[in-house]
Amino acid sequence: MDELYFLTSKDARRMLLLRERIRLNLDLRKTSRVWEIRREGDEFVFPDGTRVSKEVVERIARDEGGVYFVRGGVYKAAIAGEGFYKLVPTIPPTIEINGIRMHRTKEVNPLQDTRNKVDAVKPKEGETVLDTCMGLGYTAIEASKRGAYVITIEKDPNVIELAKINPWSRELFTGGKIQVIHGDAFDVVKRFKDESFNVVIHDPPRFSLAGQLYSEEFYRELFRILKPGGRLFHYVGNPGKKYRRKDLQKGVMERLRRAGFVGVKRVEEALGVVARKPEKKGKS
Template sequence: MEEVYFLTYGDAMRLLLTRGGARLNLDLHKTGRSWLILRDEDEFIFPDGTRVSTREVERIARDRGNLYFVKAGGVYKAAIASQEGFYKLVPTIPPTIEINGIRMHRTKDTPPLRDTLSKVDAVKPRDGETVLDTCMGLGYTAIEASKRGAYVITIEKDPHVLELARINPWSRELFTGGKIQIIQGDSFEVVRKFNDETFDVVIHDPPRFSLAGHLYGEEFYRELYRVLKPGGRLFHYVGNPGKKYRRKDLQKGVMERLRRVGFTGIKKVGEALGVVAGKPVRGR
């Protein structure tokens, strides 16, 4: 696998302040490793031999809102412009994805990793269990569940999100861990193909309602209930419970629809901005 070296605006500023070179962490602090970057007149030489001009590094140092990476002789912005919209990795640690200005993780008061932990902790996957992660994104939820010993099936609809996940060092375990299976497709359609009572845990973290309303509907919840084992647990991220969507209490509506399809023990999880529910054990 080709080495990918990430640069934030802060890293670029440090390079510009050096004369002969500097040691920097170039994997967004996924590890404590450092790499030596040498300075040669008006160029910086990266470990794979790529030469980056001082002018290019100055441009990166002025750009606080984007991430850049060096790979195979070139410098690239960690972003994709397409007919579907504009996608980019945001320089939080770990990164989040921003799609058309909307971030996938809470970042204002909660770092993305803490956001992930609060969701996974709500249902506490255990060693040997099988987890369905309905909306992969950068895969932090799937990775965290697999670290706890679970086998994870995760679904991602958007090929551009998958492309950014492949270059993000914090998503690497998605493709190398061996306990995570990625399915590309719309969760609404993919979940229908699973057998009854396949999963011990479902973590449902959909895009906001305005972008994926079909993933908040009773028909989809019925499918989640079907594929969950008796005694299984569901976490459903809803978003800020203090906000209303078109004058409707979204969280209240979610809880009512979950109840109608058979879920029990439904309650709010404030820290994770969602709700948990369970599928009752037969005979109880």
């Protein structure tokens, strides 16, 4: 695959100041590596020879909410279809779908948000983890870095396409310890054998978009595929709680208990709930 060079508005503004050449990080700070860009008149020449006009760089400089990549031309990391999807230049990037961001970006950055979720269930070396809703794959990648084998599910092909572009998602497709399944988690989990996973990390879209992933029926499937003693983290967030006195977490916890889970409790720093499947009788 050809190398992609990424630009944000901040990068573009720096480019416009240069007279001859500049060294910039062009992988959205995934690494500390820098590349050299030359300026020849009103054109900027990238390491692969791609020439980008000053006018295009000026347009990028004005778009503070976008991510662009260079490969023979300049493209915005965005997809317009039934909705509008784009990478947002947080570090690491998140996806914005119709104006809604997939990660927390105010109190914590997306990487810390991910680590809070994974820390709630602490995957171990050699364990098998199910990540029900892949997104950009940060949860799957973080779990795999801790030695787990990860199966991750993503329903939306547009999200998968942006993950393939995003340098922070590269390990999803190159690491060998992560299997990506394209499908609806509600249906896919029914195909897994009983007691297949040590850990399930369930980070679904908001309830209004994917209510079936908050149902007792789905929780019973998660219970079935967990090994005895297996751990579950369920991201819930707190939508509506501040304004409508609605406690979505409470309803989730009640349904998890009815599905058979024990040790159900809130994890405030991760805005979610943890639970576990009881050990088999005769074991502590």
